[in-house]
Amino acid sequence: MSRLQYTLWRLIGIVPVMVLITTFAFFLMRAAPGGPFDKEKALPPEIEKNIRAKYHLDDPLIVQYGRYLFSVMRGDLGPSFKYPNRTVNEIIVESFPVSLKLGLLAMCFALFFGLSAGVISALKQNRWQDYTFMGFALFGVSVPNIVLGPLLVLIFGLWLGWLPVAGWESPVDAVLPTITLGAIYVAYISRISRAGILEVLGQDYVTVARAKGLPQRIVVFRHILRGGLLPVVSFLGPAFASILTGSIVVEKIFHIPGLGQHFVQAALNRDYTLAMGTVIFYALILILLNLVVDLLYTFLDPRVRYE
Amino acid sequence: MSNSSVAGSVNATTPANNQVGRRSLWADAFRRLAANRMALFGAGFVLFVLILAIVGPMLSPYKYDQIHWDAMNAAPSSKHLCGTDELGRDLCTRVFYGARVSMAVGVLATLVSVIIGILWGATAGFVGGRVDSYMMRMVDVLYAMPFMFFVILLMTVFGRNIYNLFIALGAVQWLTMSRIVRGQVLSLKQKEFVESARAIGLSWWLIIARHLVRNLLGPVIVYATLMVPAVMIEEAFLSFLGLGVQPPMSSWGSLINEGARTIDLYPWHILFPGASLSLTLLSLNFLGDGLRDALDPKMDAGRAGHG
Numbered sequence: 001m002s003r004l005q006y007t008l009w010r011l012i013g014i015v016p017v018m019v020l021i022t023t024f025a026f027f028l029m030r031a032a033p034g035g036p037f038d039k040e041k042a043l044p045p046e047i048e049k050n051i052r053a054k055y056h057l058d059d060p061l062i063v064q065y066g067r068y069l070f071s072v073m074r075g076d077l078g079p080s081f082k083y084p085n086r087t088v089n090e091i092i093v094e095s096f097p098v099s100l101k102l103g104l105l106a107m108c109f110a111l112f113f114g115l116s117a118g119v120i121s122a123l124k125q126n127r128w129q130d131y132t133f134m135g136f137a138l139f140g141v142s143v144p145n146i147v148l149g150p151l152l153v154l155i156f157g158l159w160l161g162w163l164p165v166a167g168w169e170s171p172v173d174a175v176l177p178t179i180t181l182g183a184i185y186v187a188y189i190s191r192i193s194r195a196g197i198l199e200v201l202g203q204d205y206v207t208v209a210r211a212k213g214l215p216q217r218i219v220v221f222r223h224i225l226r227g228g229l230l231p232v233v234s235f236l237g238p239a240f241a242s243i244l245t246g247s248i249v250v251e252k253i254f255h256i257p258g259l260g261q262h263f264v265q266a267a268l269n270r271d272y273t274l275a276m277g278t279v280i281f282y283a284l285i286l287i288l289l290n291l292v293v294d295l296l297y298t299f300l301d302p303r304v305r306y307e
Numbered sequence: 308m309s310n311s312s313v314a315g316s317v318n319a320t321t322p323a324n325n326q327v328g329r330r331s332l333w334a335d336a337f338r339r340l341a342a343n344r345m346a347l348f349g350a351g352f353v354l355f356v357l358i359l360a361i362v363g364p365m366l367s368p369y370k371y372d373q374i375h376w377d378a379m380n381a382a383p384s385s386k387h388l389c390g391t392d393e394l395g396r397d398l399c400t401r402v403f404y405g406a407r408v409s410m411a412v413g414v415l416a417t418l419v420s421v422i423i424g425i426l427w428g429a430t431a432g433f434v435g436g437r438v439d440s441y442m443m444r445m446v447d448v449l450y451a452m453p454f455m456f457f458v459i460l461l462m463t464v465f466g467r468n469i470y471n472l473f474i475a476l477g478a479v480q481w482l483t484m485s486r487i488v489r490g491q492v493l494s495l496k497q498k499e500f501v502e503s504a505r506a507i508g509l510s511w512w513l514i515i516a517r518h519l520v521r522n523l524l525g526p527v528i529v530y531a532t533l534m535v536p537a538v539m540i541e542e543a544f545l546s547f548l549g550l551g552v553q554p555p556m557s558s559w560g561s562l563i564n565e566g567a568r569t570i571d572l573y574p575w576h577i578l579f580p581g582a583s584l585s586l587t588l589l590s591l592n593f594l595g596d597g598l599r600d601a602l603d604p605k606m607d608a609g610r611a612g613h614g
Contacts, residue, residue: 017448021452025460028460029460029464031464032463138589141592142536142585142586144544146544147584147585149567150567237450238450241453245456245544248455248548249544252548263456264548267459267460267462267463275459275460278456279453279460282456
């Protein structure tokens, strides 16, 4: 199979998966006890009837499902139940760029520091640099972001007063959220890249490169890194998923108006369409990102075959 | 004595002799574990937390939901070792009580996902062929899903109580376990001792019970140990968002949530639950890494534990 065929095949494969996710999300939310319009005070029956008619909630379930599925496939996630006059698409378009920026910043932060620490640790195996970085990495994977975030706020925001503790206006607002979200991936990436490079170091082609008398710099950048960093690439897929999730908490800690905040609010408020819409949207993004990672992998490692 | 040490090294280098030799695989693993100080520290601390979680709330003179209007937000003192929270509840008792909830969720949700993972992976690996490829393709697809979003949907739909927390977290964690078990089953099926057991005419059930289960146990224990901290982070994450354990019950996540809100005035509100959670996660990671080195030195570092 050529690369183009493989890509097309994978793209076609997205459709049934998205149908499945939409179906699952739809019936899950419909199984929920209590409606989206349950307030402390019951609505007058006529008004409730009108609202239900407006959102087509009185149609048979299967008709509602068909209508929803059809509109999702066209890219229309429907109106929000809690924010009148706003569609789910509008809310996503408005708030997702915020989450995206935060996620990308955290990813760059994690890649830069994680790779640096991992490469240095591997090249200086069992020396103090290795022990220092790996010690930090071990602590890094053990301090969850819900602890790290408030801790950073306390130290750098409240005690030292160096950085703002909330908001999303100036670039400096992004410093603490980026660290909070990215720290754990610095730890993971440094461990994975260290293990990957150590595995490559013993390979024949590295010995050959050294024996040819190539300078260390070229051996590292041209020979060792290329093979040794492949495990990091395959970690990127799960990392994206988990950064999107972590973003929910970080947005809450630092009061950032991203999609994660909207999603939690939607879940708490039983805003069915917004919650379903967010899940469907994120699922699509993750599937596409995973496809990109897989394709990237085939470019970097010619041994990989297309299945 | 020099004699026994020679015998020991012979046994270690010829695994085929394990059954007849004096040292079994398990005794060997136990020795390796006992030599690992980090793992022992981890095991000790986890045991300590478990004991505190069980007896702590009983020994404490206060109840976890007992309100003291005269001692709100009290600083740590001899009367309240960790201080009190906004309602004057003894924080020490609440942290102990939270340990119960967090540990219980960690262990039970892991158990749920271990069971699902083993059943799924073993079936796929055992039956093989088309069934195997369909089952594993499904796991691949699920891997790309934004799990925590589904967990949040599940918690919203089925109510925010602790039993749903076990099920929701368990239901999404089994994927890696099923992959590990399938891989093991596939390779074990090819092994000579299974072949010879079949040649003698042992029934499949006996082969499963006597040979496969025993050989699967190692990787399953290792990965389950590494899954507990992952599940505990997820529980803390949900409770932090207000979607997990509900007040007046406490878990470390919900205590961290309460603490983060008052961090500027009463930093100890977050200090004790945050430190408890982080130290427990660190210990579990030590223990899991140690078990992995002891039971299966070949297993890939850094891969397990996130997903």
